[in-house]
Amino acid sequence: MSAHDKPPHDKPRDEGPDDATRRRWLLGAGAALTVGLAPRARADLLQGATMADLIIRNARITTLDPARPQAQALAVANGRVVAIGSDAEVMQLAPGAQVIDAQGRRLVPGLNDSHTHLIRGGLNYNLELRWDGVRSLADAMAMLKAQVDITPAPQWVRVVGGFTATQFAEKRLPTLQEINAIAPDTPVFLLHLYDRALLNRAALRACGYDRDTPDPPGGRIERDKAGNPTGLLLAKPNALILYASLAKGPRLPPEYQVNSTRHFMRELNRLGITSVIDAGGGFQNYPEDYQVVEQLHRDGELTVRIAYNLFTQHKGGELDDFATWTKMLQPRQGDDLLRHNGAGEMLVFSAADFELFSEPRPELPAELEPDLESVVRLLAQHRWPFRIHATYDESITRILDVYEKVDRDISLDGLHWFIDHAETVSERNIARIAAMGGGIAVQHRMAYQGEAFVERYGVQAARQTPPVRRMLDAGVPVGAGTDATRVASYNPWVALSWLVTGRTVGGLGLYGEEDLLEREAALRLWTHGSAWFSSDEDHKGRLAPGQLADFAVLSADYLRVPDAAIADITSVLTVVGGRIVHGDGDYAGLAPTLPPAMPDWSPVRRFGGYQVGGLVPGLVAQAHHAQGGACRLHAPHDHAAHHAAPSDDLRGFWGAVGCACFAF
Ligand SMILES: [Zn+2]
Ligand SMILES: [Zn+2]
Secondary structure: OOOOOOOOOOOOOOOOOOOOHHHHHHHOHHHHHHHHOOOHHHHHOOOOOOOOEEEOOOEEOOOOOOOEEEEEEEOOOOOOEEEEOOHHHHHOOOOOEEEEEOOOOOOEOOOOEEEOOHHHHHHHHHHHHOOOOOOOHHHHHHHHHEEEOOOOOOEEEEEEOOOOOHHOOOOOOOOOOHHHHOOOOOOOEEEEEEEEEEEHHHHHHHOOOOOOOOOOOOOOEEOOOOEEEEEEEEEEEHHHHHHHHHOOOOOHHHHHHHHHHHHHHHHHHOOOOOEEEOOOOOOOOOHHHHHHHHHHHHHHOOOOEEEEEEEOOOOOOHHHHHEEEEEHHOOOOEEEOOOEEEEOOOHHHHHHOOOOOOOOOOOOOOOOHHHHHHHHHHHHHHOOOOEEEEOOOHOOOOOHHHHHHHHHHHHOOOOOOOOEEEOOHHHHHHHHHOOOOEEEEEEOOHHHHHHHHHHOOOOOHHOOOOOOHHHHOOOOOOOEEEEOOOOOOOHHHHHHHHHHHOOOOOOOEEHHHHHOOOHHHHHHHHHHHHHHHOOOOOOOOOOOOOOOEEEEOOOOOOOOOOHHHHHHEEEEEEEEEEEEEEOHHHHHOOOOOOOOOOOOHHHHHHHHHOHHHHOOOOOOOOOOOOOOOOOOOOOOOOOOOOOOOOHHHHHHHHOOOOOHHHHO
């Protein structure tokens, strides 16, 4: 039955059925019975079989199904939603089912990040100390110090993006001096967005960088007067130097990568994510680096659905890569948990424009057109969907010139091809994308780089970056995402907050009222909107009979909390395909427990991932100004937090602005 079938009586959704309705329901007669039931479930009901595996009742459900936008309860069987409606209606299916009382909480379709780097992020998650969500540099440095103290040689401590200096009360990064003081012997690698990396002296030694190391093309090694590297590496504008340096660090062995990926997926589940579309990534090779997710899939341990695109790693050899892969894989090969989703986000290196708003826009080379045409022609012939990274309108113009040329010979319509990022896309190019049946995947990179963009291009130019409303008005499919884990955090609520409020994580308002999205519209992009980008829009992203049973019960009511509280929302209960994959608070213990993060010194054990509310659990609430008023965060100090303290105490102790001695 279609999700659009109208119920015969439109009773208020939060009321139970009257007796007559109830009788019809029980007898299995009449159209009323079929409301909200999938065909198979209806057949089971008629046979008196047990209907549901899982029921959530007493919820405020936002279904995003136009036929029934609100509901109170839903039932799941065999991984799909089989009924949705009032408590009384759905509880008819209760015998034999696990019933969970949502206690009036908001329940939404599971979030779908249509542009993230989960596979790469998962391989490394357990190695990374994350500053995502930390609100003061003082806290961040206390975390760093605590981690340095327990990290054994020759391991590194790495903070690999997901934060920006503007999120800190101090509005700055640490200095190299401060990092060296905290970590005289342990290599520390700190990546800020796409623009710079800070390496302490131990990390420079581990990388083998000295006065004889030349600057790579597009990158710069800052040097002191004697020509020795200071530890600051800059993308000018190519971030290869940053990633190549990171790649010199120790890696996790494969069984640890499995554990690490599980922890990363659970972290995403904690934030209500149930699906992602993985955009590949530099240094992420197919098929080698996909073995971990394939193993997790075989073992039934994926807790996030993954559709993955393949990213070429060979400058000059892009066509060969795709020629090989189109022989190995069919479009959409896989299943609803792990599926191939075509090519990208790198199709050809000559089309890659780096999203570094603190630097001038890069001019792309003349090879772009011939390179891209050969690859897109091949993909279109094989009916492979494809995505392409494109930040600036100037790049998009040239990309669309190529696509139109190919489209005249082989139609691209129906392929679900799309442009990623598109911060400065023009109205004209949006129309060209619409005309060829393409989509646009947007992310909250501006929430992390908005200040840099405004500084270079001005307030006016920043007002529609990206112009999401215009895209929607033009009828272009729009999906939402994060582009995590480096240039932005993976937290979807930060991205929803940005869509709704137009503010950066540093608090700068970027957009006019007319360009902001209503909360439900933003949620739609994050669910049903993103589903189009893996061709899953028929069965994912809404809650209605027949849809995949992917949803999240929220810690606070997304539709009612103040704007400022949106970014602090988490999920208290996350369900993927009818399986509980995360539970918190009242629902803690409902999800299977994970083995502890490996290795035992993993920052994840102590600090977890995103610091929701800016509070850092596990940090010492030791008075760092206690001794003679000197700041013991500065060297030489041993401020490391050795006692866990309730996070509330921490905030009370350090206050909203953190350690003031870091302000200058
Ligand atoms: Zn990209
Ligand atoms: Zn990306």
